[in-house]
Amino acid sequence: MADLTREFDRRQFLKAAGLAGAAVGLGGIAAACATPAASVAPPASTSAGASAGASAAASAVAAASNPTGTFNWMTWVDHYYPEQLSAIASSIGINVNLTELADNSDGYTKLKEVGGQLDMIAGDALWVPHYFEAGLIEAWDINSLEVSKQLYSIARSFEIWTKPEGYLGYPNGWSPVQIYYDPAKVSPAPDSWEVLLDPKYVKKVVVENQPVEIMAYMGKAAGVKDPYNMTPDEISKAKDLAIKLKPNLLKFAQQNTDTIAALISGEAWIATGNLGTETRVKQAGGPELKVFTPKEGTIGWMDAEMIVKGGANEPLIRPFLQAAEQAEYVAANFMINQRPLFNEKAYKLLINQGQKDLADRFLYNKPETVLTMTLKGPGTSTQGAIDAFNEVFGA
Amino acid sequence: MTVQTASAADPAPLAGSTSGARRQVGRLWPLAPGLLLIGLLFLVPMGFMLVFSFLRTDPNFNIVVDPNLNNYARFINIPTYVRTFAKTLVMAGVVTTLGLALAMPFAYFLVRYVSRRWQRIILLAVVVPFWTSYLLRVYAWQAILGEHGALNQALQGIGLIDKPSALFIYNDVGVAIVLTYLYFPFAALALYAALEKFDFAQFNAAQDLGARPDQAFRHILLPQIRAGIITACIFVFIPILGEFLTPALVGGAQGSLIANLIVNFFRGAQYAEGSALAIVIAIFVTAVLIVFRRYLRVEDVVARG
Numbered sequence: 001m002a003d004l005t006r007e008f009d010r011r012q013f014l015k016a017a018g019l020a021g022a023a024v025g026l027g028g029i030a031a032a033c034a035t036p037a038a039s040v041a042p043p044a045s046t047s048a049g050a051s052a053g054a055s056a057a058a059s060a061v062a063a064a065s066n067p068t069g070t071f072n073w074m075t076w077v078d079h080y081y082p083e084q085l086s087a088i089a090s091s092i093g094i095n096v097n098l099t100e101l102a103d104n105s106d107g108y109t110k111l112k113e114v115g116g117q118l119d120m121i122a123g124d125a126l127w128v129p130h131y132f133e134a135g136l137i138e139a140w141d142i143n144s145l146e147v148s149k150q151l152y153s154i155a156r157s158f159e160i161w162t163k164p165e166g167y168l169g170y171p172n173g174w175s176p177v178q179i180y181y182d183p184a185k186v187s188p189a190p191d192s193w194e195v196l197l198d199p200k201y202v203k204k205v206v207v208e209n210q211p212v213e214i215m216a217y218m219g220k221a222a223g224v225k226d227p228y229n230m231t232p233d234e235i236s237k238a239k240d241l242a243i244k245l246k247p248n249l250l251k252f253a254q255q256n257t258d259t260i261a262a263l264i265s266g267e268a269w270i271a272t273g274n275l276g277t278e279t280r281v282k283q284a285g286g287p288e289l290k291v292f293t294p295k296e297g298t299i300g301w302m303d304a305e306m307i308v309k310g311g312a313n314e315p316l317i318r319p320f321l322q323a324a325e326q327a328e329y330v331a332a333n334f335m336i337n338q339r340p341l342f343n344e345k346a347y348k349l350l351i352n353q354g355q356k357d358l359a360d361r362f363l364y365n366k367p368e369t370v371l372t373m374t375l376k377g378p379g380t381s382t383q384g385a386i387d388a389f390n391e392v393f394g395a
Numbered sequence: 396m397t398v399q400t401a402s403a404a405d406p407a408p409l410a411g412s413t414s415g416a417r418r419q420v421g422r423l424w425p426l427a428p429g430l431l432l433i434g435l436l437f438l439v440p441m442g443f444m445l446v447f448s449f450l451r452t453d454p455n456f457n458i459v460v461d462p463n464l465n466n467y468a469r470f471i472n473i474p475t476y477v478r479t480f481a482k483t484l485v486m487a488g489v490v491t492t493l494g495l496a497l498a499m500p501f502a503y504f505l506v507r508y509v510s511r512r513w514q515r516i517i518l519l520a521v522v523v524p525f526w527t528s529y530l531l532r533v534y535a536w537q538a539i540l541g542e543h544g545a546l547n548q549a550l551q552g553i554g555l556i557d558k559p560s561a562l563f564i565y566n567d568v569g570v571a572i573v574l575t576y577l578y579f580p581f582a583a584l585a586l587y588a589a590l591e592k593f594d595f596a597q598f599n600a601a602q603d604l605g606a607r608p609d610q611a612f613r614h615i616l617l618p619q620i621r622a623g624i625i626t627a628c629i630f631v632f633i634p635i636l637g638e639f640l641t642p643a644l645v646g647g648a649q650g651s652l653i654a655n656l657i658v659n660f661f662r663g664a665q666y667a668e669g670s671a672l673a674i675v676i677a678i679f680v681t682a683v684l685i686v687f688r689r690y691l692r693v694e695d696v697v698a699r700g
Contacts, residue, residue, distance in 0.1 A: 105664035211659045249648035380454040386663045390656045394475035395482040
């Protein structure tokens with residue numbers, strides 16, 4: 001009897017589990033199928049309610065002329081801020097499903113796997129044409145967006161992003177990688193990548209945890225012209241310098257805040273970073289830092305948002321960009337993340353807000369500087385660079 | 396035709412074998428959900444990795460179907476990988492030993508000298524850190540072990556050191572300290588479960604019969620909690636072989652373990668190369684489990700008492 005009961009129970013359990021599994025599976029499939037339809041659903045009518053105010057009515061007008069819904073966006077964390085996304089969602093009814101972008105190669109390979117499941121993705125400099133050549137993104141007429149008139153004209157005509165089919169992305173921001181140091185501890189004043197290798201600074205240097213970039217810095221220090229496409233001989237030279245770098249490294253920063261924390265506490269005296277690190281360190285109560293661009297030249301990035309080819313929610317992207325790239329949002333973003341952006345009208349807003357000195361210190365008024373940098377991009381020496389990095393920083 | 400004849404002539408054996416097969420299927424099919432889960436979540440991804448490990452990544456980050464053993468040759472030919480793997484094994488061994496050394500007295504005193512009510516409260520305290528994120532716990536250790544951290548301040552406060560020491564973080568020592576902290580609960584809970592079922596009257600009886608405490612410990616207690624010790628070893632040693640976040644956050648440039656080198660390949664979208672190294676680790680882990688399996692029955696862990 002006990003056996004019979006047990007068998008009955010087990011059967012019941014398995015039946016129930018099977019039904020539950022099927023329900024979950026079907027639910028998931030139904031949800032997945034429903035997503036594109038929901039994404040371009042007609043505008044919601046909530047704002048038409050009697051209690052809605054004038055701004056809600058304006059939102060309804062805006063929403064009536066645009067599709068509403070949710071799209072999938074893979075981007076860097078500093079390309080938006082939460083209040084901005086909330087405001088856009090309530091004004092034009094477009095929400096975003098965000099995925100944080102860890103690395104250009106990470107984004108590129110993920111997009112290759114998921115294709116049109118993503119709708120918009122951010123990428124740096126030479127990665128952008130690489131996406132296009134792989135058939136992953138659309139070229140489009142950037143000037144068709146009214147908001148693009150707010151950009152510096154140079155940002156609408158970068159040669160590397162211009163194709164006969166159109167422009168490859170909506171420009172966002174840029175920065176050279178610079179070297180920051182505490183003048184009270186580091187002397188004489190350095191002007192070269194060599195300072196990272198100076199035996200005087202054992203465990204006093206912080207660099208980002210990006211193996212290919214670190215090998216590119218070492219390539220620059222070794223005088224390599226194209227540090228993302230190094231020959232085996234050039235990789236070998238860069239590796240020799242990385243060996244000298246190793247004892248000087250306190251840690252690899254996982255994110256910019258790690259670098260800033262190490263500089264504030266005085267654990268690190270020297271660090272590589274984007275424009276504005278010294279301001280953030282000072283604002284957080286750290287020492288007065290100096291900064292320089294290495295005489296051998298530096299590496300830099302400029303990034304853009306790209307429209308994914310065949311994205312399921314593609315109709316939402318242009319209305320979203322039209323809303324999200326407005327100067328007010330871009331100026332606020334600058335104040336939060338502090339690096340130069342390509343929106344010229346936002347620069348003028350910052351001047352009106354009394355932030356000219358700050359903006360100029362970040363070279364916001366000099367977008368042409370990007371043309372002097374070695375731009376980040378996919379290279380032929382990635383695997384060799386990682387192997388060399390692992391050989392140096394492994395046991 | 397033949398089948399029909401056979402059926403007609405001798406239906407019983409066929410019916411018997413059919414019902415036997417049905418019984419066999421009936422006995423096995425409850426395994427299906429488990430097999431399905433293992434297949435989908437473990438075997439299929441591992442299968443992909445295994446296939447990738449024999450391919451190569453081209454400069455455009457495409458996986459190229461060009462079967463070869465180069466990725467495995469890399470592990471053998473570049474000494475860094477073997478050295479780092481050996482270092483990882485040593486680290487896992489050290490942390491497992493430290494974890495057991497701390498967890499054994501903890502669990503022993505908890506079981507033997509603490510009331511049931513307080514045992515539950517203390518065990519809850521052991522588990523509470525799991526309610527916060529792994530990442531936050533490791534970052535908290537940066538604040539404790541750093542040059543201006545709580546540990547240095549305490550040591551300076553009691554006069555043990557004159558100036559902040561960089562000994563505790565951004566090196567292998569820091570990695571070992573933090574990993575021991577992170578995996579201590581696993582060892583403690585496994586040992587607690589084993590010790591809780593031990594009859595301490597046997598321990599006392601052994602001493603009454605002339606055994607020294609250390610002899611009673613070795614000959615009476617240890618053999619009976621062997622399963623708990625092995626379980627603790629499995630729970631601590633094996634996950635550490637795949638640890639990359641703690642070495643990245645508190646190991647600095649000197650503290651990399653093998654998983655950090657693998658992650659570098661994956662972050663650089665060199666999936667084929669990273670897969671091969673990951674497969675090497677997976678094979679090693681499987682071998683370790685087979686060795687442990689010789690000393691441990693499943694029922695030792697899940698159906699004791």
